[in-house]
Amino acid sequence: MTKNNFAIATIFAVVATLSAHAANLRQDRILVEESITHAQNLRYPGDGELRRAEDKLSIVQRDIFDLRPSFDKQRLERALDDALRALRDYRLPDYQKKDVVVRSGYEALSAIDQLSRETDTGARRELDQSLMRLDTVIRHTRILRFDYASSEVRTIQISLARFQRDLDIQGALGELDRMQRMLADRYLNPRFVQDEISRSSELVRTLVMQSRTYRDDRGDGDHDQRDVLGRTNPFGSRMPTTEYIEVGRVDGRFAGLQFKARGANIRIDSIEVTFGNGRSEVFYGGFVNEGTDLRIDLHGQERVVSRIRVTAQSMDMGGRRFGDAGHFVVRGLR
Numbered sequence: 001m002t003k004n005n006f007a008i009a010t011i012f013a014v015v016a017t018l019s020a021h022a023a024n025l026r027q028d029r030i031l032v033e034e035s036i037t038h039a040q041n042l043r044y045p046g047d048g049e050l051r052r053a054e055d056k057l058s059i060v061q062r063d064i065f066d067l068r069p070s071f072d073k074q075r076l077e078r079a080l081d082d083a084l085r086a087l088r089d090y091r092l093p094d095y096q097k098k099d100v101v102v103r104s105g106y107e108a109l110s111a112i113d114q115l116s117r118e119t120d121t122g123a124r125r126e127l128d129q130s131l132m133r134l135d136t137v138i139r140h141t142r143i144l145r146f147d148y149a150s151s152e153v154r155t156i157q158i159s160l161a162r163f164q165r166d167l168d169i170q171g172a173l174g175e176l177d178r179m180q181r182m183l184a185d186r187y188l189n190p191r192f193v194q195d196e197i198s199r200s201s202e203l204v205r206t207l208v209m210q211s212r213t214y215r216d217d218r219g220d221g222d223h224d225q226r227d228v229l230g231r232t233n234p235f236g237s238r239m240p241t242t243e244y245i246e247v248g249r250v251d252g253r254f255a256g257l258q259f260k261a262r263g264a265n266i267r268i269d270s271i272e273v274t275f276g277n278g279r280s281e282v283f284y285g286g287f288v289n290e291g292t293d294l295r296i297d298l299h300g301q302e303r304v305v306s307r308i309r310v311t312a313q314s315m316d317m318g319g320r321r322f323g324d325a326g327h328f329v330v331r332g333l334r
Contacts, residue, residue: 024063024064025112025115027063028059028060028063028064028112029109029112029113031056031057031059031060032056032057032060032105032108032109032112033105033109034052034053034056035052035053035054035056035057035083035101035105036053036101036102036105036106036109038050038052038053038056038101039053039097039098039101039102039105040098040102042094042095042098045093045094046094050087050094050097050098050101053083053087053101054084054087054088057080057083057084057087057101058084060080060108061077061080061081061084064076064077064080067115070115072111072115073111073115075107075110075111076108076111076112076115078107079104079105079107079108079111080104080108082100082104083100083101083104083105083108086100086101086104087100087101127159127160127163127208127211129159130156130159130160130208131205131208131209133152133155133156134156134201134204134205136149136152137149137152137153137156137179137197137201138197138198138201140152141183141193141194141197141198142194144190146183146184146193147183149183149197150180150183150184153176153179153180153183154180156176156204157173157176157177157180160172160173160176160208161173163211166211167211167231167233167234167262167263167327168207168208168210168211168262168263169207169208169211170234171207171234171263171264172203172204172207172208172211175200175203175204175207176200176204178200179196179197179200179201179204182196182197182200183197206290207263210262210263210290210291228329228330228331229245229247229257229305229308229330229331229332230245230246230247230308230330231245231327231328231329231330232245232310232327232328232330233327234263234314234326234327235266235310235312235313235314235326235327236313236314237313237314237315239313240267240269240311240312240313241311241312241313242309242310242311243309243310243312243327243328244307244308244309244310245307245308245310245330246306246307247305247306247307247308247332252304252332252334253302253303253304253334254298254302254303254305254332254333254334255297255298255301255302255303255333255334256295256296256297256298256332256333257273257295257296257298257305257308257330257331257332257333258293258294258295258296258330258331258332258333259271259288259293259294259295259296259310259328259329259330260291260292260293260328260329260330260331261288261289261290261291261292261293261294261326261327261328262290262291262326262327262328262329263290263314263326263327264290264314264315264326265287265288265289265290265314265315265326266287266288266290266312266313266314266315266326266327266328267286267287267288267312267313267315268286268287268288268294268310268311268312269311269312269313270282270283270284270309270310270311271283271284271296271308271309271310271311272308272309272310273296273298273305273307273308273309274305274306274307274308274309275303275304275305275306276303276304276305276306277304278306283296287315290326295333302334305332308330310328312326312328313326314326
């Protein structure tokens with residue numbers, strides 16, 4: 001097995017292990033919730049509800065055996081032990097068993113939630129490793145080692161694939177596909193390929209670092225959901241596309257709206273805001289650079305917003321067509 005193939009196989013193994021742990025924790029959480037429900041549904045001694053709870057908690061106890069040692073794993077093990085010990089104690093009345101299962105079950109849920117976050121955080125370290133590999137891609141390209149660069153790009157794609165639900169990561173994966181095609185095209189001028197790979201690498205770096213997955217792990221960015229009304233899908237690059245955000249009275253009243261560009265520069269054709277009374281107002285278009293925002297004043301008064309329609313197009317720094325990566329994060333301003 002070559003060195004590159006071994007590296008790819010190792011990454012697959014790590015991703016598979018982390019994904020399996022995350023999947024097991026999600027399933028374990030469901031089993032614990034069902035066990036709590038069984039205990040709460042106890043109507044009379046011996047009706048089978050506590051037996052069902054014991055069976056499911058036993059499955060969870062077996063599932064967590066392979067998790068790495070940690071404080072939260074100890075919390076989870078202790079909560080499960082308390083619940084199962086009570087359920088198996090024939091001297092304990094069923095109503096007391098019910099109380100122990102419910103109390104220990106909620107403690108187990110808290111530990112599982114924390115373990116799930118730890119598992120995700122460990123997996124997200126792959127994003128930093130992918131950013132480091134981009135430098136290697138550029139170095140290989142500069143000395144015309146396109147095959148080596150292509151192998152590195154493939155490794156980055158494998159690492160990012162598990163985060164592809166993130167819109168910014170989707171944009172990065174699309175740009176990596178473009179890089180692969182350029183590296184494989186032997187008819188392109190090598191100097192052109194070098195320039196484009198360098199530009200695309202910087203774009204991928206920007207998309208990954210501004211992605212919600214990357215920023216949430218560091219405690220900044222758009223993970224603060226206060227007054228976030230929604231996110232548009234990526235706008236097209238070939239022509240303007242229209243995206244909608246449905247809001248509602250439950251979100252409250254706002255004196256203004258903030259449109260923050262993510263993933264690319266965005267040229268706005270129009271923004272139409274429909275208010276709670278059914279009336280609509282169309283606001284001016286414009287050009288919003290990536291990372292900056294456009295603010296719309298709703299004439300100095302707080303109003304209920306029911307729907308926002310944005311017609312826009314993803315562009316690059318020079319105003320040319322860009323990959324379908326640009327989108328807006330929309331917040332309400334009070």
